[in-house]
Amino acid sequence: MEYVILDIETTGLDPEYSAIIEVGAVLVSKNKIQAEYSSFVRYEDEVPYNIKKLTGITTEMVKDAPPLSEVLKELGAFIGKRPVVSHNGFSFDFKMLARNGFPIEEKYDSMELAFFVLPTNPTGHSTKALSGYFELGDVPHRALEDCRLEFDIIKRLLKEYASRPKDQLSALKWTAERGGWWWAEMLPGKPESQGPISGLVQAHVPYRKRDxxxxxxxxxxxxxxxxxxxxxxxxxxxxxxxxxxxxxxxxxxxxxxxxxxxxxxxxxxxxxxxxxxxxxxxxxxxxxxxxxxxxxxxxxxxxxxxxxxxxxxxxxxxxxxxxxxxxxxHNYVCLQKFDELAEETLQTLPTRSLYEFGHDEVKFTPRLAVVLLSSWILTTGRGDWDELPYWLVDRIHKNIEGDVCNSDELCTxxxxxxxxxxxxxxxxxxxxxxxxxxxxxxxxxxxxxxxxxxxxxxxxxxxxxxxxxxxxxxxxxxxxxxxxxxxxxxxxxxxxxxxxSAWSEIVSAPGLQRLLQQMYGKKGVDKRLQTIAKNKANERLVGLATNFAGLEQDTKLAINNLFDDIIPAIMPPRGTSGWSEYLAFSTIEMTPDHAKVLKDSLSNIASRLRSMASILKAFADDEENPVLKKVLTIRARRALITADSIDIITDDGPAYVRYIERRGGIIEIKADLLSxxxxxxxxxxxxxxxxxxxxxxxxxxxxxxxxxxxxxxxxxxxxxxxxxxxPSSFDYEKQVQFLVPEGIAYGSGEAVRLHYELSKNLIEEGVIAAGGGALILCSSHPQVESFYNDLVRPFAKSGLYLLRQIRGRSVGSVVREFAEDVHSVLVGTRSLWQGVDVPGPSLRALFIIKLPYDPPGNPVNEARKETYGGGWRGFSEYSEPLAVLALKQGFGRLIRKATDKGVVVMTDDRILRKRAFTTSFPKGVVVKRADKATILAALSALRPSGE
Ligand code: SF4
Missing domain, CATH: 3.40.50.300 (P-loop containing nucleotide triphosphate hydrolases)
Known part of the structure; x- marks a missing residue:
């Protein structure tokens, strides 16, 4: 097998704005390096300080080098028609070369092989992590030396992989070949199907016998x-x-x-x-x-x-x-669903590429996801989706997670x-x-x-x-x-x-449809009821099975009527803010007709679910087969629990707050405990x-x-x-500065846009001044996306890597990645305000965009405020304390040990007028207004020593 390993050194991380300053490549054949290519690339500006420090490449080394066009021509000749491998190439090297007019036809990223061999490596799959794992020394960050190191890593990976049990090697080689994965040819073992991957998963080993x-x-x-x-x-x-x-x-x-x-x-x-x-x-x-x-x-x-x-x-x-x-x-991979997905995707030989190359990103097809996840499933002890690295989850289609993670209650x-x-x-x-x-x-x-x-x-x-x-x-x-x-x-x-949330009663269209699916779908129980009744030749059961089948259409119609007609007529049209939108039942009740229609419709659905439950219970009582009895009992219980939730929602008792919530296009009808x-x-x-x-x-x-x-x-x-x-043991007076910039005022309406623009500009300059190591705390996911899109390029141009929290995904792996690099920056919302513990220089600057009040309109908060007397009293006795606690939490991310020093920049000047906030910080924290020059100077002083 012949291929080329390629690496480049550049002046920054953004493919659009950075320049290539060195190219290296090695030709691998018969498992040996047969030839090497290396060249500097002409760069007439000053090589940025951080690049010089990282690579040792100076302005003198590159100012008289051959121009890029010449180097790429030589590189093209060196590669010929061979496939090209680069570590993290899909995210960087291949992208960078394509932007410089050098698209590579057949390209592969060795991150995939690294994950396949070491799926649960706690330090990750970067060259640095792998070099550390195999004790190969520091990464040289010079193009040719990095290619040689990469070849060493590939050899070590394959050697390590060969020590897996034989049945795993056979099954994984078979899966990799069937999947059409390019790396399959290098894998040891005889390709043989061993049946579904779940067959090779280790069973639980008890720790101690329960006495x-x-x-x-x-x-x-x-x-x-x-x-x-x-x-x-x-x-x-x-x-x-x-x-x-x-x-x-x-x-x-x-x-x-x-x-x-x-x-x-x-x-x-x-x-x-x-x-x-x-x-x-x-x-x-x-x-x-x-x-x-x-x-x-x-x-x-x-x-x-x-x-x-x-x-x-x-x-x-x-x-x-x-x-x-x-x-x-739902955090755990369901082996049964994974087996089904694997069977479905690997049935035929691949005719399409395993990659979908978009404008700026690469997505993995389900087929490739199956190949990579198969290896993980045989290695992970936990099967927890959060264990997967950030880069991989980002490339796998979101629906794969739903396809393979656990969701059925028939797990027993x-x-x-x-x-x-x-x-x-x-x-x-x-x-x-x-x-x-x-x-x-x-x-x-x-x-x-x-x-x-x-x-x-x-x-x-x-x-x-x-x-x-x-x-x-x-x-x-x-x-x-x-x-x-x-x-x-x-x-x-x-x-x-x-x-x-844990004790909230919720009814939603997807939830009800899932329930109907379990009753009438492909794996539903209705066909079974008919078969049981027929086989037993029991007239009562035949009648009940017919009634059960008859409930399907009526219930579907009632659900559609509720969510497609009644609720849209009651709720205001969908906004564009990205916030949840609410409608409290107490508000609907001002229009008695609406309230009656809504409650009648819900009760109608509940009564059908109770009918289904009672038929299922009758069949279960009559059933001798224990498995079937259990399936029927569980389905009946599911229908009853949903009907009970509807009863609480339609009831008028004072213990609950009842409302409709529209979030991301999903409508939920809820009853939450008032206290x-x-x-x-x-x-x-x-x-x-x-x-x-x-x-x-x-x-x-x-x-x-x-x-x-x-x-x-x-x-x-x-x-x-x-x-x-x-109390805290830190000396906050010495360890932290809390600055509120002059000239940035939080406002509503038109002022929101201006506040965003001014905050963004200050963050851009401030983070670059600090050399990264910054956490940006936003108040919503749309705001996270805006900051990410606006800042990713300028930061990359300065050698800073911007990470972001992705909606619906655990932040564990992205925080780990952030903590590993003192030049990275992380932007996120709610989950990052608490529980993130990054001591040391990786987190030295904290930007907080606004005071963390809960968005207005949440009926539960409104009702709780009413219990304090409503109005200003409700606000100051309920909403404000919650925001104070949230801000204290956010602030607490910055100083994590006695030697930490940091700067907080809060671009919401309301804090200066609210004593509840300024007096709630630990002793020694002083909230001060500061001009831009002071803020930038404070942030610059945080740069890691020597930069
Ligand atoms: S018990 Fe449930 S989650 Fe577990 S493998 Fe079976 S179906 Fe999947």
Whole structure:
């Protein structure tokens, strides 16, 4: 096999504005480098400082070199008709060459091979990461040397890959050849189909055998030794810094776990709260052989705890910990769906390219996605979609994620073979969660998993088991075993929001259509009912099956009528802001006709769903086949749950706020709890032995009143709960400057555009002055896209790499990428305001575009404001405290350790007039107005030393 490896050096990262200054290539044949080509390219300007520093190429080296046209001609002759390989070539080298009139016909990117061989490499797939992995030394950043290094990496990758089990090599080679992947020829192994890829996936390996006595509710637990906890927070030879607040926090938590009490702790940034709660949790879990659940609001923090904190924890406690991460089921790849997609896409030999080359990007076809994901599926232990690297997810079509991720509730034993075989990733995640010392979950999983003890809403084996074990706490959990009654809720400032969403009743057209699909679609139950009735020759069942079939059309019509006619007639026309649009039922009720039509239509659908459920239940009661009985029962339950949600939505009781929301073209009809305080008390504080609620931003004006009121901790008996406020240990006066630029005023209407333009211009100059290392916090996804589109080019021209948060995708991998490079810049919204922990110079400048008030119009917020008296009082007692907490969170991203220094630039001057905000920051933070020159000087001073 003969091919050319190519690399270029340039004056920047933007293919449009940067110049090529060096070209290198090697010709590989018979697995050896047979020839080499290298040349500088003439460049008459000054080589930028950062490029000179990175590559060692100086202006003198290139000013008299041959012109690009001559070099490209020679390069063309060197390549001939051979295929060309470049690492990250699709993102850069090939693009850059094409813009300079040198399109390459047959081109391949070795990032794909790197991912195929090392899909879960924690440091990624860049040349630097791979060179580090194979211990090949620093990347030279010189074109020819980089080509040689690249060839070494390819050889090492293939050698490493060859050590995989034989059946994997055969299956993957078969898949790669079938998929038409160019790299297939180089892969070792004999191509042979081994059946579906799921067949080769490892089954769950239990950590410890569940002992029957362990499932009893352990009211008696052994106490952990607080002296041991204290010792683990004493200075060590490697870590001399004394952190009294962190030790205090750990001891407080140890005390709560030991005595089965609750605790609310605000721990300022720098206290090191993750370690402070993880250490006592792990000691307590190991001492008692029961799991402690750590729950975060964001998936980003879940990943951060798992990848960053847990390895450190194992080291300091000297324990081999069993830690499980558990996310919602849609995060996991469904092996059954993946097998189906693979079969569908690999059925025929490829006739088309595996790549779709657009103007500025390359997309991977489903066929290529199947080839690459097959290797990942056989390597990943978790099957968590968030584990995939940013560059790959960005190239795979969004619908592939929906095609292969878990969405069906029929994921249970006796129905899916992969579940029974304990191969299914979601099933394994749940088994691990029931088997671990520490479970890192999120608030959505924890709160929505709480179910009544009779298990009526359970859909998993775990809940079935909980039902049968004779334990009778008030509530059980769909996922965790009963002894998991010790809970740490981090990011507790989001608890009200998380509980509101977890316990929200929602009806939407896609949700109802999915339900009908499960009843009447390709894999629906209606045909089965007819077959059962016929086979049993049972007239009653024949009649019921006919009735069931008859419900399809009527229900479809009712759903279409509701979402296509009634709601559009009631709701105002769709706006263009990108915000959610709402219509509260309380507003509709001002027009009684509309309210009646809407409620009648919903009730009509609910009554049909109840009819379906009762027919399914009749069949289930009559059914002897246990699998079929289970399928019918689960479908009936699904229909009933939806009908119950509709009942709550159409009811008039004061506990809920009912409204219609239109978001991104999807309409949802919802009922949210007006207050979650009572429910949190009943479902969480009364049911868990010990709940620790912590965050860096809980208090307003040094008091817990707002949090207690919103989250129901004031309803817990005083002896069972305590509060602690632990200040930050940072010296903010020395470490941070908080600047509000002169001449940029936040405004509404026409002024919004001007505010955006002025902010963008300042950010462009400011980020370039700081040399990158900046986080830009926006208030919406459309704003993120605008900043990204406007700034990506100018930043690239200055050698800065702009990353962005992508709507609907976890931010874990993009934050990891941002943290790795001190010259990168990240722009994002909501999820980046909290839970992002990037200490050191990678994050040294923080731009905040506006005060983080929730957008107006949300009926739940409006109704909650009314409970404070509405108007200005509602605003100042509900909306403002929420915005203060959000801003404190955003600010907290910047200074993460005692040696960090940074600048905050806030382009919303309203902050200067609002004491609630300026007085809420930690001691030493002074919010000041500053002119542009001062801001740019402050940012320039942040440039990494030597630049
Ligand atoms: S149990 Fe559900 S998610 Fe798991 S493989 Fe089966 S169908 Fe897919």
């Amino acid at each position: 029957a006595t362990q499932t009893q509710m352990l009211l008696e637990t052994k106490k952990i030794d607080t002296e041991r906890v204290r010792a683990l927070f004493s200075p060590t030879p490697e870590y001399l810094e004394e952190r009294p607040e962190q030790r205090d926090m750990a001891l407080t938590i140890a005390d709560s776990l030991n005595n089965h009490t609750h605790c609310v702790i605000e721990a300022g940034t720098g206290v090191g709260k993750s370690k402070a709660y993880l250490v006592p949790s792990v000691l307590f879990a190991l001492e008692n052989q029961i799991p402690v659940i750590v729950s975060t609001f964001t998936k980003a923090l879940q990943d951060q705890l798992f990848f960053k904190e847990i390895p450190h924890l194992c080291k300091i406690t000297n324990k081999d910990l069993r830690v499980a991460v558990l996310k919602g089921k 034993s006796g129905i899916c073979d992969l579940f029974d075989a304990q191969k299914c990733f979601f099933a394994k995640a749940k088994l691990r969660a029931g088997d671990a010392d520490l479970v890192i979950a999120n608030h959505a999983v924890v709160l929505s998993g709480i179910i009544p003890t009779d298990g009526t809403e359970a859909t998993t084996d775990d809940s079935d088991e909980a039902e049968q074990n004779g334990v009778q706490p008030n509530r059980t959990h769909a996922v965790f075993p009963n002894e998991a009654r010790f809970l740490i809720l981090d990011e507790a400032h989001h608890l009200e929001q998380a509980a509101t 979650v305080a009572e429910t949190l008390k009943e479902e969480v504080y009364d049911n868990f032995e010990s709940v620790i609620l912590t965050s860096a931003t809980i208090t307003i004006g040094q008091t817990f009143n707002f949090f207690d009121d919103r989250c129901g901790t004031n309803l817990v008996e005083a002896a069972k709960i305590k509060h602690r406020l632990l």
